[in-house]
Amino acid sequence: xxxxxxxxxxxxxxxxxxxxxxxxxxxxxxxxxxxxxxxxxxxxxxxxxxxxxxxxxxxxxxxxxxxxxxxxxxxxxxxxxxxxxxxxxxxxxxxxxxxxxxxxxxxx
Amino acid sequence: xxxxxxxxxxxxxxxxxxxxxxxxxxxxxxxxxxxxxxxxxxxxxxxxxxxxxxxxxxxxxxxxxxxxxxxxxxxxxxxxxxxxxxxxxxxxxxxxxxxxxxxxxxxx
DNA sequence: TTAATATATCAAATAAAATTGATGTACATA
DNA sequence: TATGTACATCAATTTTATTTGATATATTAA
Numbered sequence: 092x093x094x095x096x097x098x099x100x101x102x103x104x105x106x107x108x109x110x111x112x113x114x115x116x117x118x119x120x121x122x123x124x125x126x127x128x129x130x131x132x133x134x135x136x137x138x139x140x141x142x143x144x145x146x147x148x149x150x151x152x153x154x155x156x157x158x159x160x161x162x163x164x165x166x167x168x169x170x171x172x173x174x175x176x177x178x179x180x181x182x183x184x185x186x187x188x189x190x191x192x193x194x195x196x197x198x199x
Numbered sequence: 200x201x202x203x204x205x206x207x208x209x210x211x212x213x214x215x216x217x218x219x220x221x222x223x224x225x226x227x228x229x230x231x232x233x234x235x236x237x238x239x240x241x242x243x244x245x246x247x248x249x250x251x252x253x254x255x256x257x258x259x260x261x262x263x264x265x266x267x268x269x270x271x272x273x274x275x276x277x278x279x280x281x282x283x284x285x286x287x288x289x290x291x292x293x294x295x296x297x298x299x300x301x302x303x304x305x306x307x
Numbered sequence: 308t309t310a311a312t313a314t315a316t317c318a319a320a321t322a323a324a325a326t327t328g329a330t331g332t333a334c335a336t337a
Numbered sequence: 338t339a340t341g342t343a344c345a346t347c348a349a350t351t352t353t354a355t356t357t358g359a360t361a362t363a364t365t366a367a
C-alpha cells in the first residue's frame with residue numbers, strides 16, 4: 092500500500108507527526124554536514140568525525156543522537172569505537188533525487 | 200550543473216544553510232497539514248484555511264509566513280482575499296517521490 | 308590494577324521557535 | 338462616512354532546542 096492510500100483523519104495526524112520528526116532531524120546545518128560526510132566516507136567513528144566536522148565531542152554526540160533517533164543513521168559498536176553510517180533507504184525515502192548524491196549515495 | 204558538482208568548502212556552508220531553512224519550514228505537523236490541504240485543494244484563502252485546519256487566524260498567518268519565506272508556497276492577492284497555493288516545483292525538488300502525492304501533486 | 312581513550316549522558320545556561328491576544332491596515336459595503 | 342471582514346504584524350509569554358562543561362561507563366593498554 093502506498094503512503095497516500097489509507098489516509099484518513101486518524102492516520103493523518105500520525106503521518107504528519109512522523110514526517111515532522113524526520114524533517115526536524117534534517118533541519119540543521121550541522122546535521123546535514125554530518126550526513127554529507129557520512130555519505131562521502133561510508134562508516135565513520137565519532138573520534139574521526141569530531142575532527143572532520145570540528146565539533147566538541149559532546150555536541151557531536153548530541154546531534155548524532157538526534158539523527159539516530161530519527162532513524163536517519165545507524166550505529167555499530169566495534170571494540171572501543173562506535174561507527175556511524177547513513178541509513179540509506181530511509182534518507183532516500185525522504186529526500187528528492189535532486190539531493191542525491193549530497194546526502195545519500197547513488198543507487199547501485 | 201547538478202547540485203553535487205561545484206561543491207567546495209565555500210559552497211557547502213551556503214548549501215547546508217539553504218536546506219536547513221527549507222527543511223526547518225517543513226519540520227512541523229501543522230505546516231505539513233497546511234501543505235497537504237493546499238495540495239488537495241489547489242488555491243485556498245486564509246479565511247477558508249482557518250476553518251480547514253482549525254487554527255486561530257494569527258497562528259495560521261504565522262505558519263503561512265514561514266512556508267512563504269521558505270518559498271514552499273506562494274501568495275496571490277485577489278480583492279480582499281489572499282490565496283495561497285503550493286510552490287510545486289520547489290517542494291518537488293525537496294521531497295522524495297514517496298511523498299507524492301501527499302505534499303505535492305502528481306506530475307502532469 | 309592503573310591509566311588512557313572513546314563515547315554517552317546529564318544539568319545548567321542560553322538561544323530559538325511557537326503561542327496568544329491585541330492592534331493595525333486595506334478593502335468592501337451599507 | 339461608518340462598519341465589517343480579511344488579513345498581517347507585534348509584544349509578551351511559554352515551550353522547545355542547542356550549547357557547554359562536567360561526569361559516568363566501557364574498553365583497551367601498560
